[in-house]
Amino acid sequence: MTDPETEMLAEEPETEAELDEPRLSAIRDALSDRDRTALDDLLEPLHGADIADLLEQIDEGQRMVLIELWSGQIDGEILSELDESLRQEVLRALPAEDVAEAVRELDTDDVVDLVENLEDEDQAGAILKALDDIDRVAVEQALTYPEYSAGRLMQREVVIAPSFWTVGQTIDHLRSAEDLPQQFYHVILVDPRVRPVGYVTLGKMLSSRRDTPLSEIEEESFRTFEVTDPEEDVAYAFNQYHLISAPVVDADDRLMGVITIDDAIRILDEEAEEDILRLAGVDSEEAISNRTRDVVRRRFPWLAVNLVTAILASIVIAQFDAVITQIVALAVLMPIVASMGGNAGTQSLTVAVRALATRDLTGANVWRVIRREVAAGAINGAAFAVIMGIVGVVWFGSPMLGVVIAVAMVINLVVAGLAGVGIPVVLEKVGIDPALASGAFVTTVTDVVGFFAFLGLAALWLL
Amino acid sequence: MTDPETEMLAEEPETEAELDEPRLSAIRDALSDRDRTALDDLLEPLHGADIADLLEQIDEGQRMVLIELWSGQIDGEILSELDESLRQEVLRALPAEDVAEAVRELDTDDVVDLVENLEDEDQAGAILKALDDIDRVAVEQALTYPEYSAGRLMQREVVIAPSFWTVGQTIDHLRSAEDLPQQFYHVILVDPRVRPVGYVTLGKMLSSRRDTPLSEIEEESFRTFEVTDPEEDVAYAFNQYHLISAPVVDADDRLMGVITIDDAIRILDEEAEEDILRLAGVDSEEAISNRTRDVVRRRFPWLAVNLVTAILASIVIAQFDAVITQIVALAVLMPIVASMGGNAGTQSLTVAVRALATRDLTGANVWRVIRREVAAGAINGAAFAVIMGIVGVVWFGSPMLGVVIAVAMVINLVVAGLAGVGIPVVLEKVGIDPALASGAFVTTVTDVVGFFAFLGLAALWLL
Numbered sequence: 001m002t003d004p005e006t007e008m009l010a011e012e013p014e015t016e017a018e019l020d021e022p023r024l025s026a027i028r029d030a031l032s033d034r035d036r037t038a039l040d041d042l043l044e045p046l047h048g049a050d051i052a053d054l055l056e057q058i059d060e061g062q063r064m065v066l067i068e069l070w071s072g073q074i075d076g077e078i079l080s081e082l083d084e085s086l087r088q089e090v091l092r093a094l095p096a097e098d099v100a101e102a103v104r105e106l107d108t109d110d111v112v113d114l115v116e117n118l119e120d121e122d123q124a125g126a127i128l129k130a131l132d133d134i135d136r137v138a139v140e141q142a143l144t145y146p147e148y149s150a151g152r153l154m155q156r157e158v159v160i161a162p163s164f165w166t167v168g169q170t171i172d173h174l175r176s177a178e179d180l181p182q183q184f185y186h187v188i189l190v191d192p193r194v195r196p197v198g199y200v201t202l203g204k205m206l207s208s209r210r211d212t213p214l215s216e217i218e219e220e221s222f223r224t225f226e227v228t229d230p231e232e233d234v235a236y237a238f239n240q241y242h243l244i245s246a247p248v249v250d251a252d253d254r255l256m257g258v259i260t261i262d263d264a265i266r267i268l269d270e271e272a273e274e275d276i277l278r279l280a281g282v283d284s285e286e287a288i289s290n291r292t293r294d295v296v297r298r299r300f301p302w303l304a305v306n307l308v309t310a311i312l313a314s315i316v317i318a319q320f321d322a323v324i325t326q327i328v329a330l331a332v333l334m335p336i337v338a339s340m341g342g343n344a345g346t347q348s349l350t351v352a353v354r355a356l357a358t359r360d361l362t363g364a365n366v367w368r369v370i371r372r373e374v375a376a377g378a379i380n381g382a383a384f385a386v387i388m389g390i391v392g393v394v395w396f397g398s399p400m401l402g403v404v405i406a407v408a409m410v411i412n413l414v415v416a417g418l419a420g421v422g423i424p425v426v427l428e429k430v431g432i433d434p435a436l437a438s439g440a441f442v443t444t445v446t447d448v449v450g451f452f453a454f455l456g457l458a459a460l461w462l463l
Numbered sequence: 464m465t466d467p468e469t470e471m472l473a474e475e476p477e478t479e480a481e482l483d484e485p486r487l488s489a490i491r492d493a494l495s496d497r498d499r500t501a502l503d504d505l506l507e508p509l510h511g512a513d514i515a516d517l518l519e520q521i522d523e524g525q526r527m528v529l530i531e532l533w534s535g536q537i538d539g540e541i542l543s544e545l546d547e548s549l550r551q552e553v554l555r556a557l558p559a560e561d562v563a564e565a566v567r568e569l570d571t572d573d574v575v576d577l578v579e580n581l582e583d584e585d586q587a588g589a590i591l592k593a594l595d596d597i598d599r600v601a602v603e604q605a606l607t608y609p610e611y612s613a614g615r616l617m618q619r620e621v622v623i624a625p626s627f628w629t630v631g632q633t634i635d636h637l638r639s640a641e642d643l644p645q646q647f648y649h650v651i652l653v654d655p656r657v658r659p660v661g662y663v664t665l666g667k668m669l670s671s672r673r674d675t676p677l678s679e680i681e682e683e684s685f686r687t688f689e690v691t692d693p694e695e696d697v698a699y700a701f702n703q704y705h706l707i708s709a710p711v712v713d714a715d716d717r718l719m720g721v722i723t724i725d726d727a728i729r730i731l732d733e734e735a736e737e738d739i740l741r742l743a744g745v746d747s748e749e750a751i752s753n754r755t756r757d758v759v760r761r762r763f764p765w766l767a768v769n770l771v772t773a774i775l776a777s778i779v780i781a782q783f784d785a786v787i788t789q790i791v792a793l794a795v796l797m798p799i800v801a802s803m804g805g806n807a808g809t810q811s812l813t814v815a816v817r818a819l820a821t822r823d824l825t826g827a828n829v830w831r832v833i834r835r836e837v838a839a840g841a842i843n844g845a846a847f848a849v850i851m852g853i854v855g856v857v858w859f860g861s862p863m864l865g866v867v868i869a870v871a872m873v874i875n876l877v878v879a880g881l882a883g884v885g886i887p888v889v890l891e892k893v894g895i896d897p898a899l900a901s902g903a904f905v906t907t908v909t910d911v912v913g914f915f916a917f918l919g920l921a922a923l924w925l926l
Contacts, residue, residue: 024827047684049703057827159666174670184666185648185707202665203622203647207637221510239732240512242725244648244707261724262705268728269702272735273817276742280813281806288818288832295839299810303843306806307850310799317798321791328784331794335780335910336773338798343744343769347762350743354736355751364487364520369751376758380766387770447798 017045019053027054031062031069040071052081055090056289067093074098076106083287084117085294091123100130107182108135109155109263112142116152150234151227153267154248154257157181161214163189163197168210170200181258185244188255189214196247196255198222224249227256231267236359238264275357278435279350281306305440313338313447320455323463329396330458333405337454340384341412341446348373348420349442353434356424370421377417381410400461408454412446419445480508482516490517494525494532503534515544518553519752530556537561539569546750547580548757554586562586563593570645571598572618572726575605579615613697614690616730617711617720620644624677626652626660631673633663644721648707651718652677659710659718661685687712690719694730699822701727738820741898742813744769768903776801776910783918786926792859793921796868800917803847804875804909811836811883812905816897819887833884840880844873867924871917875909882908 017023023042030038043051055063055078067074067090074094079102082090091099103111111131118124128136138156145151159180161170170187174180186199198218208217224247225234237243238261245260274284281302286295317324317334324331352369355361361369385406392402423441424434480486486505493501506514518526518541530537530553537557542565545553554562566574574594581587591599601619608614622643624633633650637643649662661681671680687710688697700706701724708723737747744765749758780787780797787794815832818824824832848869855865886904887897 021826024825028827047704049705053703053823056823057825059828059831171669175672177670180666180670183664183707201646202669203643206634206665206668207640207643209638239728241510242512244646244724261707265702265728265731269731269735272732272739276735276739276817277813279739279743280809282810282813286814288814288823288828290835292835292838292842295835296842299807299839300843300846302810303803303806303847306803307799307847310802311854313798313802314795318795321795324794325788325791328788331787331791331797332777332781332784334794335776335798335801335914336770339773339776339910340766340769343766344762346743347745347765350740350745351749351751354739360516360519360751362487362520363484364491365522365751368522372753372755372758375755376762379755379759380763383763384766384770391774447802451798 019046019050024054024057028058028062031058031065034065034069036069036071039066039069043070043072048075048077049081052078052083056083056086056287060089063090064093074102076102076104076110078102079114080106080110083289084285085287086289087114088118088120088123091118091120096126099126103127103130104132104135107155107157108138108142109153109257109259111135111139112152115139116143116147145227148231149227150225150229150231150248150259151256153231153234153263154227154259155181156257157184158188158247158255158258159184159186160188160190160194160196160255161200163191163215163218165214166210167205167208167212167214167217170205170214171210183260184258185260187214188247188258189218190255194255195253196222196224196249199247222246224253225259226251232271234259235264235267235271239268271357275353275435278433279353279439281439302440306443309440309444309447312444313451316448316451317455320451320459323455323459327401327458327462329398329401330455333392333401334451334454336388337405337408337412338447338450340409341416341450342443344377344380344413345416345420345442345446346439348377348417349424349438352421352424353438356428356434361425366421366425370418370425373417373421374414375417377413377415378410381413384413385409398462401458404457404461405454408450408457411453412450415449416442416446482509482513487517487520491521491525494521494528497528497532499532499534502529502532506533506535511538511540512544514541515546519546519549519750523552526553527556537565539565539567539573541565542577543569543573546752547748548750549752550577551581551583551586554581554583559589562589566590566593567595567598570618570620571601571605572616572720572722574598574602575615578602579606579610608690611694612690613688613692613694613711613722614719616694616697616726617690617722618644619720620647621651621710621718621721622647622649623651623653623657623659623718624663626654626678626681628677629673630668630671630675630677630680633668633677634673646723647721648723650677651710651721652681653718657718658716659685659687659712662710685709687716688722689714695734697722698727698730698734702731734820738816738898741896742816742902744902765903769906772903772907772910775907776914779911779914780918783914783922786918786922790864790921790925792861792864793918796855796864797914797917799851800868800871800875801910801913803872804879804913805906807840807843807876808879808883808905808909809902811840811880812887812901815884815887816901819891819897824888829884829888833881833888836880836884837877838880840876840878841873844876847876848872861925863925864921867920868917871913871920874916875913878912879905879909 027042030042074090079087115124115127142152186201188196189198191197199222200214200218204217223237227248227250245258247255248257248259250256277284283298286298352361388409389402389406392405393399419442424438427434427437490505493505537553542550578587578590605615649664651659652661654660662685663677663681667680686700690711690713708721710718711720711722713719740747746761749761815824851872852865852869855868856862882905887901890897890900
């Protein structure tokens with residue numbers, strides 16, 4: 001630490017305000033009162049990301065008032081942060097010159113992100129036209145790479161140096177450079193064919209003497225990605241190896257751009273979000289700002305799948321209608337067995353899906369995990385079998401009914417453990433996202449097995 | 464871009480290998496054969512994070528063989544990356560001098576993370592003893608801050624400069640500094656009382672002339688955290704405002720340390736993971752490397768809660784046993800209504816829990832979202848009511864049974880939408896994690912309402 005010895009007057013830093021509830025409700029008041037001065041004062045200290053959140057939280061009428069009234073401008077940053085479903089609406093409401101100005105501030109990766117999700121071709125065309133030639137070519141080239149690839153994620157603005165340069169040469173070069181990226185964390189070392197061969201952190205650069213060759217202070221190891229690498233592999237590597245930025249190369253190993261940590265975090269976030277939503281049968285694109293008709297449309301297919309599952313279970317029950325007519329207690333108790341199996345299955349399933357996503361469940365431990373889940377199902381099944389056996393006896397006064405529900409419980413919880421791990425592993429093997437499809441399969445299995453075991457055993461032992 | 468003109472021989476960069484399936488199975492073979500040469504060759508190109516993953520994926524016997532056989536050492540990085548449940552086991556297996564050496568390499572925040580989760584007091588003591596005095600004091604002080612606070616997350620190693628310095632002075636200072644952090648991205652500007660007043664990015668520092676005052680190139684806005692701020696607020700801010708590092712201050716605004724992006728990503732990861740697992744009724748600490756007895760113990764409470772829920776639903780059914788005895792078709796169809804309600808409720812619930820976590824669901828839009836979910840429930844309910852009405856008629860030849868199931872379906876899906884958003888919002892208000900508790904409440908509501916509406920309407924209209 002440095003201990004400054006002389007007294008001085010420090011300028012007060014400009015700390016940004018947060019979008020908390022009091023500010024939010026003050027903003028809504030200013031919008032209803034159409035009070036521009038109050039609105040400007042309230043929005044001025046906010047970060048672009050918070051203004052994007054604000055736009056997502058107010059309704060469409062208020063959004064239009066805000067855009068019309070606010071003296072500040074919807075800039076590139078706000079547009080980038082905005083949920084996709086709202087971007088088009090906001091872009092339509094903005095004057096063309098505002099859009100052009102907003103877009104020119106952005107790094108190429110953010111422009112790509114903006115353009116690739118626009119359904120409106122005219123809007124996309126207008127954005128591209130606003131760019132200068134170099135940037136437009138870069139964006140158009142990025143759009144030729146596959147969706148969800150490293151090529152789409154990277155920015156073209158890079159900081160490079162030949163690996164035979166010294167620290168001093170590099171610093172002199174940076175001081176005279178005109179078009180540096182907004183943020184950069186490394187200098188990428190390249191060979192004469194512009195192939196990346198290593199990198200130097202800016203910290204090392206600043207703490208080394210001017211005559212130090214870059215090759216002497218380069219990091220020991222480094223990772224590059226290819227333009228066609230899937231973005232989820234890139235995000236995984238950033239997280240796993242704590243990368244801050246990494247070069248992207250083409251098939252000939254030539255440097256094409258650089259991916260930075262903020263892009264990787266966005267992908268990691270999206271992937272986790274996708275898993276959470278898909279596990280619950282919600283479309284991964286659903287956002288809290290969606291309209292009712294989108295929500296209805298997005299949720300319907302999953303509920304339809306569940307209906308088929310539920311009808312399957314009903315068909316199993318229908319096979320035993322004669323038994324139920326004789327012993328109505330079976331109808332009362334049967335949902336318990338199915339529900340416990342469904343819950344135990346969901347537990348195993350969720351752990352397995354996440355472990356697959358984080359690559360912690362692999363060929364090395366899959367059998368051990370399956371054995372463990374089945375054993376855990378058997379042990380918890382036995383515990384609940386005892387409890388339910390007692391409930392059966394106390395409630396319905398029938399020891400044999402207690403035995404039936406107990407045995408069915410053990411069977412269903414063992415099957416739940418097996419299906420909960422087995423199904424996602426198999427789906428992953430055949431290339432289907434386990435988060436998307438496992439839930440329906442596992443519940444079908446535990447419902448069918450639960451009803452069949454319980455009613456079947458009842459037919460065998462109670463009649 | 465710089466275009467190097469002279470031809471040169473570039474050193475090949477050392478690219479790290481990945482822990483893919485072939486390598487994993489080769490490592491397991493080497494472990495069973497106790498083949499040290501093969502093991503060393505296979506492990507040598509791996510990143511510490513991958514070696515930690517490897518240790519998590521093999522079983523305990525293989526782990527001990529690896530530790531004993533491998534010529535490389537379990538270093539600080541590997542220990543940091545290791546799942547908490549395995550750290551103690553590995554630490555016990557390591558010679559004391561290896562542990563001491565491993566720990567001395569780490570930044571203080573990683574040592575804090577290591578020590579705070581150790582249940583074994585002796586191990587924690589040994590680790591603290593291995594540190595030099597300055598670091599030990601830093602770690603011990605960090606441990607006095609509340610768990611899950613910014614103070615625990617920060618590292619003490621910081622790079623600061625008085626704000627009246629020039630770029631040249633700062634670079635000269637960095638060149639002569641001895642104990643710089645492993646990674647740093649900013650120089651924090653401080654006043655004479657060591658209170659942070661701003662920061663300069665290293666990129667700006669490198670691209671500015673030596674005589675430029677730091678105050679001229681400092682960033683326009685900056686955020687500091689207090690040592691007592693909850694780590695989830697810190698992580699949220701890093702994600703929301705795309706921070707790379709941020710200073711942490713004490714109650715007197717004095718600089719105490721710095722939090723970097725890798726810590727924030729870890730917390731974001733943990734929070735998303737926690738939500739996913741809790742929504743599925745799995746303890747948030749559960750890891751794929753847990754033993755069976757831990758899995759049993761961790762899952763039992765949630766299954767017990769579910770049992771109570773299921774019994775409640777059974778009690779509702781039991782009220783209608785006379786009706787079921789007369790019309791056994793009710794027993795066959797009733798799980799469909801409950802299941803559809805449970806699924807629709809889980810959809811609404813998951814969207815609401817995530818929107819609360821990402822702070823997208825606030826006082827500004829909660830009523831709009833509730834209205835939307837109820838409307839979506841009514842519309843999807845109506846669609847499935849028509850389908851199920853037809854199924855009722857075709858399968859059981861009873862139009863009135865079709866009407867009963869259709870009306871019950873609409874009621875239950877509306878209630879599911881209401882409960883799915885309302886319950887997590889209320890839980891959040893009263894300070895309970897909505898991810899943890901909402902699921903049980905929502906399913907109870909949809910089960911009870913589903914069975915009650917279906918069987919109750921049947922009793923009214925069919926008898």
